[in-house]
Amino acid sequence: MLEQTPNVRNDDIDIVKLFGTLRRNALLIGISVALTGGLTYFISKQQAPQYEAVSSVIAVKSETGNSIMNNTLVSAPPLPQGAVEKAIHGRTVIEQIIQGLKKSKLPAAEQQNLIEALNKELRRNNFKLLRVKAKLDNQLTGVYEISGQAGTPLGAQVLANVAVDAILNWDLQRATSRLIRAKSSLEQQVVSLNQSLKGVKADSIEQQTFITARANVMQNLAQIEVFEKAATGTLTLVSEAEEPSEAIAPKPLRNAALAGLLALFLAAGFALISDALRKRIESDEDLTHFGAPVLGKLPKLTGKTLQRGIIESARSGMLYEAIGFLRVSLMSYTEGTTGPRRLVVSSSRSGEGKSSVTASLAEGLANSGLKVLIVDLDLHRPTQHKVWSQIKPLGWHSLPGADSNPSVPARDIQTALTNPKAAQALQVSQGIDMLPAGIPQRSASHVINNSKLQELLDRWDKSYDVVLLDSPPILALADALTVSRFTQGILMVVEANQTTYANVEATLKNIRTAGCHLIGFVLNKVTSRKDGYYYYYYSYRPEAEKVRKQS
Structure with a gap:
C-alpha cells in the first residue's frame, strides 16, 4: 500500500524553469503577439488621420522699470499654475473659440464637426x-504651448490660432474687469448728480457743490477710460500656428509594436502564472515526497536519436545506461517476490511515455538474461506494436498452454481470451515476447474484467521471469487499477517538467482508494540541463559505442 506523506514543495524561484516555461509556451506567446500586433496595425490603418498645430504665448511681468508707465499701466494679476489650461477648457473660452471657428475660412462641414467635438468634450x-503645455519658472513666467488637433492640417491650424486669440482675450478681460466695474459705478454717479442738479435753485451754493462733485467724477471717469485703453494682460503672443505637414496619428507601426509588446508581457505573465499554479514535477526530489521510491530517471531523447527508434536507443548510449539503473533498482525493490515478477506499467495521463518505458525496460531486462513477456492492455490506444515496428521480429510462437500449431492463431490479447488454445506471442527481440492489444476498442471492460485474464497470466508467466502489462493512464481509465490486483504492483511513469503535482496526487489518491500497491516511479524525459550528471551522460561518445559493439 502507498503511505501518505506530507507534500513538501520547493517554491524557490528557478530561472532555468522560468525560461523553460516560456520556451514551452513560445508558440502560444508568439501567436498572441502576432495576432495582437496585426489586429492593432489593421485597426490603426482604418482610422482617420489626425493633425496637430501648435501656437505659443509667453507670460511675463508687467513692470517696465519706468515709474510713470507703471503708474499709468493697468495689468492683469499673475496667473497661478494651471490657470491657462483650466480657462481654455472652460465654457467662456470654448464659446469664444466656437465663435472664432464660425468666422474662420474653414469649410462649413469641418466647422460643424469641430464645434460638435468641442461641445462634447466640454460636457x-x-x-x-x-491641449496646453506650460514651461514656467518659479515666478510663473515662461511659455505656454497651445496645440489644436483636427482631421485636416488647415483645421488644426485654425483651431490652435482661434484658441490663442480666445485665451489672450480672456487674459485681457482679467485686466479690464475691475476698470469696467469702476467705470460703471462712476457713470451711475454722474447720472445721479445730474438728477440732483435738476432739483436745486440756480446759482445756489447747493448747485455749485453738485457741479463740483460732478466735475470730479467726470475727471475720474476720463482717467478710467484712459486706463482701460492702456490695460494689458499677462500673456503675449509669441508665434502663431502653422499648417502641419504630417499627421500625428494614427501610427500603425508604433501602435502595433506597443500592442505586441503589451501582448508579449501579458502572454508571458499568463504562462508563468499558469505554470506556477500548476506546479510540475521537475526532479526525483519532487517525487520522493509522495512516499514511493524513484527507481530510475530516463533522459529526454533528441529528434535525431528518436529516428533510430526507442529500442535501438535502449541498446546503446544514454538510454542504455539509464535503463540499466532502472533494471537494477526494480529488481532490488521487487526482491523476494515468489515466482515471476508481474508488473503494471502506467502513468497519470497520456503522452508521458509509459509504452516506450515498458519496451525499453523489457530490452534492459532481456540484456541481463531474463525472459520477458509484454502484454499490451491499452486497448484504447495500443502502442507496443508501433514501438517495436522498427525492429525485425523473430517470429510468432505459441504461449504456454496453447497448441503448438493452431489452425487460426490468436495473436492479440482480445482473441487470446476467447481462444486461449490458439494464443501466440510475437518474439520481438532476443528474450522478449510481445502480445499486442489488437484492434482499438472504445471500451476494454470485456478484456480487463474477464475472469480468464488472471488465469491466462498465471499460465503464461510460468515461462517468463518478468511480465510487463502496458495499461492506460490511471486518470483516464481504471484499467490499470483493475489489473494491478493480480500483480506485484504498479510502476508509474512521470514525465519531467510536464506532469503536475496535481496529476500525481490525483493518481496516488486513486491508487490508495483502490487498495493497489505502487512499486515506484520512473521519471521520464529528463533534460540534461537538470540532470546532466546522471547515468554517465558525460562519458557517452558515439564513436566509443561503436568500438564497444565491435569488440
Whole structure:
C-alpha cells in the first residue's frame, strides 16, 4: 500500500524553469503577439488621420522699470499654475473659440464637426482637441504651448490660432474687469448728480457743490477710460500656428509594436502564472515526497536519436545506461517476490511515455538474461506494436498452454481470451515476447474484467521471469487499477517538467482508494540541463559505442 506523506514543495524561484516555461509556451506567446500586433496595425490603418498645430504665448511681468508707465499701466494679476489650461477648457473660452471657428475660412462641414467635438468634450470634461503645455519658472513666467488637433492640417491650424486669440482675450478681460466695474459705478454717479442738479435753485451754493462733485467724477471717469485703453494682460503672443505637414496619428507601426509588446508581457505573465499554479514535477526530489521510491530517471531523447527508434536507443548510449539503473533498482525493490515478477506499467495521463518505458525496460531486462513477456492492455490506444515496428521480429510462437500449431492463431490479447488454445506471442527481440492489444476498442471492460485474464497470466508467466502489462493512464481509465490486483504492483511513469503535482496526487489518491500497491516511479524525459550528471551522460561518445559493439 502507498503511505501518505506530507507534500513538501520547493517554491524557490528557478530561472532555468522560468525560461523553460516560456520556451514551452513560445508558440502560444508568439501567436498572441502576432495576432495582437496585426489586429492593432489593421485597426490603426482604418482610422482617420489626425493633425496637430501648435501656437505659443509667453507670460511675463508687467513692470517696465519706468515709474510713470507703471503708474499709468493697468495689468492683469499673475496667473497661478494651471490657470491657462483650466480657462481654455472652460465654457467662456470654448464659446469664444466656437465663435472664432464660425468666422474662420474653414469649410462649413469641418466647422460643424469641430464645434460638435468641442461641445462634447466640454460636457464630458475630457479634452483632446485642445491641449496646453506650460514651461514656467518659479515666478510663473515662461511659455505656454497651445496645440489644436483636427482631421485636416488647415483645421488644426485654425483651431490652435482661434484658441490663442480666445485665451489672450480672456487674459485681457482679467485686466479690464475691475476698470469696467469702476467705470460703471462712476457713470451711475454722474447720472445721479445730474438728477440732483435738476432739483436745486440756480446759482445756489447747493448747485455749485453738485457741479463740483460732478466735475470730479467726470475727471475720474476720463482717467478710467484712459486706463482701460492702456490695460494689458499677462500673456503675449509669441508665434502663431502653422499648417502641419504630417499627421500625428494614427501610427500603425508604433501602435502595433506597443500592442505586441503589451501582448508579449501579458502572454508571458499568463504562462508563468499558469505554470506556477500548476506546479510540475521537475526532479526525483519532487517525487520522493509522495512516499514511493524513484527507481530510475530516463533522459529526454533528441529528434535525431528518436529516428533510430526507442529500442535501438535502449541498446546503446544514454538510454542504455539509464535503463540499466532502472533494471537494477526494480529488481532490488521487487526482491523476494515468489515466482515471476508481474508488473503494471502506467502513468497519470497520456503522452508521458509509459509504452516506450515498458519496451525499453523489457530490452534492459532481456540484456541481463531474463525472459520477458509484454502484454499490451491499452486497448484504447495500443502502442507496443508501433514501438517495436522498427525492429525485425523473430517470429510468432505459441504461449504456454496453447497448441503448438493452431489452425487460426490468436495473436492479440482480445482473441487470446476467447481462444486461449490458439494464443501466440510475437518474439520481438532476443528474450522478449510481445502480445499486442489488437484492434482499438472504445471500451476494454470485456478484456480487463474477464475472469480468464488472471488465469491466462498465471499460465503464461510460468515461462517468463518478468511480465510487463502496458495499461492506460490511471486518470483516464481504471484499467490499470483493475489489473494491478493480480500483480506485484504498479510502476508509474512521470514525465519531467510536464506532469503536475496535481496529476500525481490525483493518481496516488486513486491508487490508495483502490487498495493497489505502487512499486515506484520512473521519471521520464529528463533534460540534461537538470540532470546532466546522471547515468554517465558525460562519458557517452558515439564513436566509443561503436568500438564497444565491435569488440
